[in-house]
Amino acid sequence: MELRHLRYFAAVAEEENVSRAALKLHVSQPGISRQIRDLEAEIGFPLFERSAKALRLTAAGKVFLTEAWEVLLHATAAVKKAREVAKGRSGEIHVGYAPSLTVQILPLLLRAFQGEFPQVRVALHDLSSEEMLTQLGSRKLQVALTVRPPAKLLRGLAFVELARYAMVVAVAPGHRLAKLKAITLAQVAPEPLIGLNRKDYPEYHAETKKLFAAIGRKPNFAEEHEGGTGIVAAVEAGRGLALVPSSLACIVGTRVKLIPLKPALPPIRMGALWLKENNAELMKKFVAAATSAGFDSKPV
Amino acid sequence: MELRHLRYFAAVAEEENVSRAALKLHVSQPGISRQIRDLEAEIGFPLFERSAKALRLTAAGKVFLTEAWEVLLHATAAVKKAREVAKGRSGEIHVGYAPSLTVQILPLLLRAFQGEFPQVRVALHDLSSEEMLTQLGSRKLQVALTVRPPAKLLRGLAFVELARYAMVVAVAPGHRLAKLKAITLAQVAPEPLIGLNRKDYPEYHAETKKLFAAIGRKPNFAEEHEGGTGIVAAVEAGRGLALVPSSLACIVGTRVKLIPLKPALPPIRMGALWLKENNAELMKKFVAAATSAGFDSKPV
């Protein structure tokens, strides 16, 4: 059974007349006749009662007619629905994000994107950098909003920078270093350091070690957390200092003090990351929305 | 687009591999490849992302896959559903009935039929004999349960008798004739006669006139009603006598007295009526149920 059979059948049933149906369908009358006959043979019961002059639907034919219409409409609706997705006008996009780095950008971006594509469902996933890379690869994510990965991990990935944030030192307000206008890495080195956990953020650890090695010291890691909020809480509790991006400014309020480093470290570059070979329309549109939203890209 | 395209697409999408899908579908790999390409060309967007080694569904392809499955399942379900109707195992049957004549039979018949065919919806229509005949012709009814029509109206119709009822005289209990064990037509003739209305039951009027003409009298019609219940009410109210079938016995109780005629008139033959050329399975089964239910067919 093919849709053609259903189309012909629906036309004949509607007209109750093969010849008129043939005109409407732009095929010959015997052609229709035979298709109907084939259909009846295949399904095993008659759809029409024949008299020499006309056809009349059988009871089964009437039922089949309503069903056939539904099938036909469903088929065209299926194409339409999928086409909307293909054009990126509807669908679903999975976006990974690093909360502490996207605190400022994400709300703006989401608002801009959803305003333009209200039919699109944006699924947000709070993931570690590590997880983002693997899930981009396995296509569970289409886009990741995170720090720019080191070049060796950028194989097959594309990245556009959306913002830069200076690295600053987070200090509890009562801490003896809290009064300073700027802090050197050497001053940080002896203090207990609060950081991200090694498992999820291996790059973070490597980078931090390198920073301190450059001045002949070692980081004094005291605690590891899963995200920025945990780190801030630990710092506020007076358990140590933390090196954090200035993007956290807007969520720490007066709970901890953020003090610039002297000399300044290279800024954190955060942006959108996606699989080069992935050419999903929605992904492109999301990235386009992110870049064109015009965020301040200078270190804060 | 044909169902074949959807079948092939679904198989390929499931296997994510054209060759395996080809094996499953028992067609060659290039055949599938081309059908998929044709489909993509027709709908205007790609369903798969091709790499030399494998296919991967696009986002639109995923959406289309679920829709395609629904279409395919719906198509087979449509056949199944219609087939059930064709076999008379489900569906709908419209049955006309004359309430006063079917009071005894109808409940038994419906119970027997619904017990055997629980999936069938029986739509009952309380109609005059006249309406039943026209609606049988126009196929609004499949079966009519009514008095046997005169031969000249039986053109194209089939009839099986289900019961016979004697014609009796309905009298109010206080009426002076109510004491009699039997009544002659001559005794009825002078009394005001309650009957069915002329418009809906022309045959009834013709027959009644003939009866009285046979004894050289004329019926003294005083009131016309639309059905047995109205007639009984009128008789009970003392407005006159009525000639009614004995089938009414079970609903009049003691409200009116039913007195046999002497000599007895030919009995009323009631039964099932249907269009000869109609060979709807359900109709046949309904008639079969009616005949095999084995109602008492002797005059009561």
Place this chain on the structure above:
DNA sequence: TTTGCGGAAATACCATGTTGCTTGCCTGAC
């Protein structure tokens, strides 16, 4: 790094089957 090799899809080309057309016949209604 380069070079085969292997697996898988795409392409080319051909045969067959199916669709659809034309013609002609049959039936029932007017």
Place this chain on the structure above:
DNA sequence: GTCAGGCAAGCAACATGGTATTTCCGCAAA
């Protein structure tokens, strides 16, 4: 008898599906 309408037969065209072949890309070994 004529006409409308459906059906059957025969034929042409086209689409499907098959076989053989090519291409593409990943992978392993030199």
